[in-house]
Amino acid sequence: MKRVNFFLFIILFSISTFLISCGNSGNGHENETEDSTTVSEEVDEFQLLVNYLEENGDFINTKSPAIVKAAEVYENIDKYYIMDIRKTEDFATGHIKNAVNVPKEEILNHMKELNSADYEKIVIACYSGHTAGFTTGILRLSGYENVYSMKWGMCSWNAEISPAKWSKKPSNKFAEQTETTINEKNPAGDYPIINTGKTTGKEILEARIEEVFAKSFKDYKISSDKLFETGNDFYIINYWKTEDYTKAHIPGAIQYAPKSSLSSKAELNTIPTNKTIAAYCYTGQGSTFVVAYLAILGYDAKYLTYGTNGFMNELMKENEISHIFTDKEINKFPYEKSQVSE
Secondary structure (H helix, E strand, C coil): CHHHHHHHHHHHHHHHHHHHHHHHHCCCCHHHHHHHCCCCCCCCHHHHHHHHHHHCCCHHHCCCCCEECHHHHHHCCCCCEEEECCCHHHHHHCECCCCEECCHHHHHHHHHHCCHHHCCCEEEECCCCHHHHHHHHHHHHCCCCCEEEECCHHHHCECCCCCCCHHHCCCCCCHHHCECCCCCCCCCCCCCCCCCCCCCHHHHHHHHHHHHHHCCHHHHEECHHHHHHCHHHEEEEECCCHHHHCCCECCCCEECCCCCCCCCCCCHHHCCCCCEEEEECCCCHHHHHHHHHHHHCCCCEEEECCHHHHCCHHHHHHCCCCCCCCHHHCCECCCECCCCCC
């Protein structure tokens, strides 16, 4: 009797196990589908890009700006690679020995073809140091770590080459309109939306660099006249040390500390996306690196040409604010001329 009950138990157990198995398996793919299904999410290109930049040198918060003086270039004229990005006719009028004239639209390809590792430094020269700074900033973000902008541009090489730039730009025009009020940063908010269609930080960076270079360099500049006239239309960044900021600054300007504040782990998210950013420094050359970085990240940003030297030069001297332009910055280094190709 016990043997019969045992066999009956085995039979009933087998049948119930079979039925339960069939009931759970359905068409045989339900559990597999549930485990293997992945939710399709949109790629956050901004986050991928900023992570990539911060994990690969974090240039803007570590080594920016990358600037060398004309005297250093002169001393190393046969060792440094000098790229002059001025107009062809101006280059022909006078340029540094061995310098190569590279039009804006050819800069990226020129750098790709150049074996940059062959040179200790690659120096970019323009008229006043602004366009060269902006270009250097972008190339640095691209990974060219030995690229530098020449301070004050060709104005500092020889006044005969660029007489109408730095020597005539220092001014005290808006000194009396400055303030000492400490202005609060914008509340933390959203980052810009980037849509290149790429899926890796490196690819997104390459696409953004192409987009930024496609625009005119003039689109990234603003004059002190324009900024003081329509200052309320901008989110104004003072890229200075705190001790200088408290002495005098543009009305409404907010101080962002160099080499730290533009990190995603710091105050980058306080920069608004619904206003044009106007960044300025002492000479305009340092802020070109800031604007290059912000532009790559998708912000609408402009740098103030000639910086505070362009509107409060004498006040800078009175308050002992650094980076004041003087005629001592202008050298008399030799230069060469060339024929303009027809």
